[in-house]
Amino acid sequence: MSTTTGNKTSAPVAASFPRHEQTFPALTSQEIARMRRFGAIANYKDGEKLFETGKPGPGMFVILSGHVAITQRDGLGHVTPVIEQGPGQFLAEIGQLSGRVALVDGEAEGEVETLLIPPERLRALLVAEADLGERIMRALILRRVNLIQAGAGGPVLIGPSNSGGVIRLRGFLTRNGSPHHLLDPATDHDAAELIVRYSPSQTDWPLVVIPDGTVLRNPSESELARAMGMIRALAKDRVYDVAVVGSGPAGLSTAVYAASEGLSVAVCDARSFGGQAGASARIENYLGFPTGISGLALTARAYNQAQKFGADMMIPVAVKSLDCSREDGAFGLTLDDGEVLRARSIVVASGARYRRPEIGNLADFEGRGVWYWASPIEARLCSEQDAVLVGGGNSAGQAAVFLSGYARRVHMVIRGGGLGASMSRYLIERIEATPNIELVFNTEVVELDGTKEQSLERLRWRSRLSGEESSYDTRNLFLFVGADPATGWLDGCGVMVDRGGFVVTGAQCKKARGDLASALETSVPGVFAVGDVRSGSVKRVGGAIGEGAQVVAALHHFLGDAQKPAL
Template identity: 80%
Template sequence: MGAEGTTVDTAGNAPPGQAFPRRAQTFPELTTQEIARMRGFGDIRTYRDGEKLFETGKPGPGMFVILSGHVAITQRDGLGHVTPVINQGPGQFLAEIGQLSGRVALVDGRAEGDVETLLIPPERLRALLVAEADLGERIMRALILRRVSLIQAGAGGPVLIGPSDSSGVIRLQGFLTRNGFPHHLLDPATDHDAAELIVRYSPSPTDWPLAVTAAGTVLRNPGETELARALGMIGGSTDHKIYDVAIVGCGPAGLATAVYAASEGLSVVVTDARSYGGQAGASARIENYLGFPTGIAGQALAGRAFSQAQKFGADIIIPTAVKSLDCSRTDGAFALALDGGETLRAKSVVVASGARYRRPEIENLDKFEGRGVWYWASPIEARLCAKQDIGLVGGGNSAGQAAVFLSGHARKVHMVIRGGGLGASMSRYLIERIEATPNIELMFNTEVVALEGTEGVSLERVRWRSRLSGEEDSAAIRNLFLFAGADPATGWLDGCGVTLDRGGFVVTGAQSEQNLGRPVTPLETSVPGVFAVGDVRSGSVKRVGGAIGEGAQVVAALHAFLGDTAKPAL
């Protein structure tokens, strides 16, 4: 279920030059013996000619293995366009990565003639992937490649309508991209269908962009949560379930905790207010993470971990913010109040909410956020910088990775650093790369003080000041990237008894005065059963590798707290 979005002929063959990349891995054919091994995980389902097995925008029932007959896969968008994708027959299976957690289908599957299938629901599919290692590896690779193909083709998701450089379009594109959800953009200036829709709905400037779901629902400049609910990205209610562990934050630390805890049999739920990956997801290339000698994009690393967590059965709820934590444990469980009005309950809690890039004291900053001021450097923002001078504030690894990435698009990168050097805050390999990049200008002992432009429209000029001489200068800069320090995301912990340090980071282990006199693990907070990992933890090393290590390490402490004798994470 799901493919690259390439049109095919009636025989299911792609036109010349449009074949699926890695087709054999994306659409493997199962042997009779392999199907026999899978039968214990599913049930036989039959379908008549023309009957739908699954439908775009509706929760998928799981993975279908075709035993006889053929199924036509088509893409359908909210504008009424239906595009053939591929035909699949006996020995092939229909699913993509979303079916590990019962998410909505992104394409339609219709029986062509009578069809007999083996339907494997999500929970049994996860069991199959674990129990049948070799076969599970082939299936998992195919599920991931199919989602990648859908994303690359912009197939199966919402249609965004609006100017490609508008702040609303960039905001929603960034949200969908960071969450691995396919979509495509139509600009009314060049696309006839988009122009017709604009005439019909007559949006005002504040309505941009329009988002059209597969069901034809039109949303005017929706918020991320509103769009996510309309697309079925947020699953069903969890009000009546008590999890072993609730993880707040889906960055590297939270994902590592989810993978190790779920793989060892704990029931796990993970929430995040934005997307999986956290700040690490903004890294264009991480080159000093163990096992990736050529480097890996932060979003790619997070995407693999996200798929792993789903494979082992972790429930992941994005975007959903936790408003508060109740540590009274009146029924033996912590209560986490969510922004949608629901309550999560869990026997233990892992705080992995990370830190957010700081908003520096810059004149007019709020007027240009999303209109030339960015806290993320992805290909979406990079396309706006083509052959322009841009500004970048910050001296840490994330700033360095962004500067190198953006230098490949911009004419010149003005890198503004408050301190007198980079050695104390940035890895040496990044410093050497920045120094070797001719279009990156380092401006030490300097700070941005003001922004100029057309309010509510676009940034046009940036002014900065030397912290040594006090002299000011400016440049025509339409895009400014801010990676200046980080503030912990711990406001939701107010009043629950968890000790914070002066900077607002979570204190763990023997550092907390409230822990004196009781044995505690290094990652446990002042509240028994509440742990903290990653950037949000006071004294953490603020590196991807460190965050992932803490996420693995905390699982042993979770087992101990829960009274489980299972083998701890390695």
């Protein structure tokens, strides 16, 4: 890819895009005629911008006459041509289903006439025109994938690739399907110049340059998301039919089925879509994928599907509390920015978070050698090194197999004496057949050591049989040791939880409610729970997706009863 500063070049990025015909299809005159009822004519003069990087996109443009040059631009002033499009082609990517900020610039070359289809009408088009909608949807997804691979339109992260801040933000952006680009000041001239100008301390890593040129110093995920326009303000006086808290498989399934059946849906998640499943390197026991699929790929499809049907995806937005008083007929979710999201019903799909075991000095090395998931970003840090992974469940097994493709050796530490009680048989066989995975039974990690300002260097583990302790040198420790339910935000609203903190539903709520709730309804009428956060759930991706689909019937029943006039 060729780039320049402030000027376009003649080497378009799109020339090397795979599946070019599917990514940039041409529409026939008959297809355009069918699309006209969904949009309105918009004209642009030579040099006028149809959309700009970092600003909300107005929707999808169908070019009727003239040409539009698409370029990508970053905050350092680099401009790279992507493609030039003309009559019969359309301009959009998956973000325009929900009016997200544009990732590229679109500039008219000469007089241009377009059919502009706003996001809500674009979603209607995809549903109403099934065959045409399928072609458009495929192109929108492929364009986002290509932009991610090119790092187009997103922030530039500047700092060492192995720094904790860089890894944290790269993981956040990757999990949310957001393009970004990493520059190391040790090897990149522009990055080195920026470092000289801003003179960051170690705690400032990474510097983040967003497309409008703003420079952030080691921002939080929320700060970066707001600077990038990922989080939109709530519409005043909007009351949703259902608010889903959590966007793992259960939450995404609820969103897809509820939105496709005409309910207005808002989905909140504090970090990214996919939940724990989104971090799985490969899921091989989910129906319909005999060769397996990565958790990110599976949940990304569901995320796009939910947007297609009109669900509002509010990520990253943390829910702080739930008000169940329903004084005006709606529940209130207080968000981390102080705003209140109102909905007639609530689906608790907040899942569970990996438990932090009692290991000495653990907090000192989180994000600097201690990881709670295993994505390609963390895996590359283990290249030709020994890694230690703690855990004996399916997630741990999937992570161990994945890491074995990068690390010299993976030591899998299990507290018990075997794997049969906690792991699927196919994974056990895979692990046993992988020569560089070493199983360490009846052992626990007790303390970590290293340079607090830098990274983990060694750990100490102890035999649970003999009590003998020994030291082991490693720079990467992965923890998959069970999970605690994410239910703190429910405190004080009357939703019953069991002794482990998981939400109680169905017949278990009969005594508290005085009636028999639906299988997924909680002790508070109108509040439902699905997936890993629910007491008694099977803690499997397939089960979570099934519960998300199942709860929609209960939502319809509750909302229908709520709208009936009192006798």
